[in-house]
Amino acid sequence: MKIEQQLKKVLEASRKLNLVEEETVKSVLLDLADKAEAGTDFILAENKKDLDRMDPNDPKYDRLKLTKERIEGIASDIRNVAGLDSPVGKVLKESVRPNGLKIKKVTVPFGVIGIIYEARPNVTFDVFSLCLKSGNACVLKGGSDAIYSNQAIVSLIQDVLKKYQVDEDTVALLPAGREETNEMLRARGYIDLIIPRGSQGLINFVRENATIPVIETGAGICHTYFDEYGDADKGREIIFNAKTRRPSVCNALDCLVIHRKRLGDLPAFARRLAEAEVVIYADENAYESLKGNYPGQLLFPATDESFGTEFLSLKMAVKTVGSFDEALAHINKYTSKHSEAIISEDPERVGTFRKLVDASSVYSNTSTAYTDGAQFGLGAEIGISTQKLHARGPMALEELTSYKWIIEGDGQVRPK
Structure with a gap:
């Protein structure tokens, strides 16, 4: 089937979704989880x-890999989404004008949402469940590296849709070729919104070539600043978790920024990291602190390229700063506006950090690994937006709606 024909079918299915009852949507999702x-x-x-x-050494391998436990987690997320209230049809504002007109601002689906993603078959489930719950059809463009996984998942989804007599074209998986990507990015009139999920190169390509509105779910270059007033015990565990929990995901720690006065704590932090064989690229001061206290095969001097890098693996940089202001300057220079954290027991410093760090999620005394739609109580996520228009941070049901104005009259006409 030609891509345009496929997109026409999805557009038609998206219109039919407006008439599907909320209980049917819930049943589809619960059945899909099972x-x-x-x-x-x-x-x-x-x-x-x-x-x-x-x-297996490719950083994308872990993202591609599914396990029984991960599928159970995916099913749990789908059930969470099923149990959430529909974001559609909510009255955001209403008034009665002096002439008697009743005016309401009401949430509505976007219509058709296109997702381009790499090596993340879990995204196929997440996107479908969130789109269906928010009344949107979805066009999926996965990479060739996950083609068998995505085809299997979409076949399960379409089986459930047919069972409940919901148009199976509510979800479409496009072929994995580059030409199909280009056609998708130019599909004005068929797709209302494009959301890319993947490498910075993919995101840049989509932004530069799409003729459809794009919401960027950008790279996660994440910092944690250990302040001079930080608690060492908290810091050790937070840094370890942020770096090692799942190093291939976008909320993983890439750079530890540490106050010069606390370099004495760095070897203890590093001993914990050595358990997971984390490679450290340390600036001059941090290198001297770690030399002899960290396995030599895992410790290297930092270069300019060590900072502002999303490692997506068991690698991280360490930057020493002489002041809080220097820490802020370093973070704001290299941030991808995804997730940034401070470890400090000084409430005033924490408050200033929250105000001055420009990121979608700003943490204090906890791990950046929590930047996740499910962890935020959103059920799941379609991506983590690093831009400021429409949506920012984990995007879930509310972020997949727009709104329309409903005007109810009783014969009023506007005077000349």
Whole structure:
């Protein structure tokens, strides 16, 4: 089927979604969660075909990999979304004008949302569940590295849609070629919004070539600043968690910024990191503090390229600063506006950090690993927006709606 024909079918399906009852949507999602768990062996077998084509040392390998536990987590997220209130049809504002006109501002779906993503088959489930719950159809453009996984997942989704007599074109998976990407980015009139999820290169390509509105879910270059008033015990565990929990995801720690007065605590932080064999690129001061206190094969002098890098692996940089202002300057220079954290027991300093750091999620005394729609109580997420228009941070149901004005009259006409 030609791409345009496929997109026409999705557009038609999106219009039909406006008439699907909320209880039906809930039933579809709950059934899909059950079907995902029941079909674990099938999904994992297809996922293995993709994994067999990728180098296990590739940072994307962990994102591509599905396991029984991860599928159970995905199913749990789908059930969470099913249980949330619909974001559609909410009255945001209403008034009665002096002439008797009743005016309401009401939330509505975007219509058709296009997602371009790399090596993340869990996104297929997440996007569909959030789009369906918010009344949107979705066009999925996964990478060739996850083609078998995505095809398997979409086949399960469409089986459930057919069971509940919801148009199966509510979700469409496009072929993995570059030409299909270009056609998708120019599909004005068929797709209302494009959301890219993946590398900075992919995001830049989409932004520069799309003729459709784009919401950037940018790279996560995440910093944690250990302040001179930081608690060492908290810092040790927070830094370890932020770096090692899942190093291949966008909320993982990339650069520890540490106050010069607290370099004495760095070896203790590093001993914890050594357990996970984290490679450290340390500036001159931090290198001297770690030399002899950290495995030599894991410790390297930092270069200019060490800062402002999203490692997506068990690697991180360490930057020493002489003041709070210097820490802010470093973070604001290299931030991708994703997630930034401070570890400090000084409330005034924490408050200033929150005000002056420009990121979608700003943390104090906890791990950046929490930047996640499910962890924020949003059910799941379609991406983490690093821009400021329309949505910022984890994007879930509310962020997948727009609004329209409803005007109710009783014969009024506007005078000349």
